[in-house]
Amino acid sequence: MDILTILGLVTGITAILLGQHLEGGQLSTLINGPAMLIVLGGTLGAVMIQTPFKTFLRAGRMLIWVFVTPRLHVNEMIEQILEWSHIARKDGLLGLEHIDETHIDEFAYRGLQLVVDGNDPGNIRNVLDLEISNHELRDIQCAKVFESMGGYSPTIGIIGAVLGLIQVMGNLSDPSKLGDGIAVAFVATIYGVGAANLVFIPIANKLKALVQRYTQYRELIVEGIVAISEGENPRNIEIKLHGFLR
Numbered sequence: 001m002d003i004l005t006i007l008g009l010v011t012g013i014t015a016i017l018l019g020q021h022l023e024g025g026q027l028s029t030l031i032n033g034p035a036m037l038i039v040l041g042g043t044l045g046a047v048m049i050q051t052p053f054k055t056f057l058r059a060g061r062m063l064i065w066v067f068v069t070p071r072l073h074v075n076e077m078i079e080q081i082l083e084w085s086h087i088a089r090k091d092g093l094l095g096l097e098h099i100d101e102t103h104i105d106e107f108a109y110r111g112l113q114l115v116v117d118g119n120d121p122g123n124i125r126n127v128l129d130l131e132i133s134n135h136e137l138r139d140i141q142c143a144k145v146f147e148s149m150g151g152y153s154p155t156i157g158i159i160g161a162v163l164g165l166i167q168v169m170g171n172l173s174d175p176s177k178l179g180d181g182i183a184v185a186f187v188a189t190i191y192g193v194g195a196a197n198l199v200f201i202p203i204a205n206k207l208k209a210l211v212q213r214y215t216q217y218r219e220l221i222v223e224g225i226v227a228i229s230e231g232e233n234p235r236n237i238e239i240k241l242h243g244f245l246r
Contacts (some may be wrong), residue, residue: 001067001068002067002068002069005066005067006067006161007194008202009198009199010139012055012198013198016159016194017056018032029187029188030187032161032187032191033042033189033227035160035164035187035188035191036191037158037190038147038156038157038159038163038191039153039159039160039191039195040065040191040195041138041190042152042156043149043152043153043192043200044197045079045150046086046152046156047145047148047152048150049244050148051145052149055138055141055142055145056145058139059142059143059145059146062139062142062143062207063146063203065206065207065210066203066207067205069210070210070214072213072214072217072243074245075245076219077105077108077217077220077221078220078238078242078245080104080108081108081221081225081228081237081241082222082225082234082237082241084096084099084112084146084228085224085227085228085232085233085234085237087099088115088126088228088231089233089234091233092117093115093118093228093229094116094138096111096112096115096228097115097116099112100101105221107131107218107221108221109127110128110131110223111124111221111222111225112225114127114128114225114229115225115228115229118164119229120229121138121184121229121230122227124225124226124229125222125226128218128221129222130223132215132218132219132222135214135215135218136211136214139207139211139214140208140211142207143204143207143208143211144204144205145204146200146201146204147200147201147204149195149196149200149204150196150197150199150200150201150204151196153191153193153195153196153200154189154192154193154196156191156192157189157190157192157193157195158188158189158192159186159188159190160188160189160191160192161185161186161189162185162190163185163188164182164185164186165182165185168185174191189233219241219244220241220244223240223241223244224237224240224241227240
């Protein structure tokens, strides 16, 4: 569980609600179903229009990363790569052919297969780098789904405000109906701006940071695999890979 995400949400929302209370306002005035429906529904609809179906679904699955960060076993991977380098140095590259793939990172295993198949180091790097780039691009596009929501929600909030004011203008002769329209107008704006700056944009930025971490993890694997294919000394490989930790 990512405690910082939880603390950030609680701190941001609490600060707004506490500020409203200290200014003498009623917290209940910030709860408005129609305004929430306009902002969240309108924002979701706009994003669904612009996003490919597979990207939209993957973005929903990636949302859990914000609260439960995927663990990258960097130290364990470095140890595995060093073990493979010792095997390759002792038994040759073909000695890697019989490594059990069950407990190996899928990306790393594909790299090992390229080594065993006799590909030259440059080709191995090109193939793996291409996979990294494609994977990173796909995940960044998913993160941008939330970034887009952060861009749309304030504007949708303004639409909600205008709709509320239209209701107000249409009921000027009946003062009893003015309150609801004004409430929707202002609360919709708060929802739009608040959702963008407290939820959607922070989620997008956090996902981008996590994608970057995952990319660096795979770059570590590439460096190790290529070093093995080049026959580097295991000690030199260890020094190189520990550079990623620093």
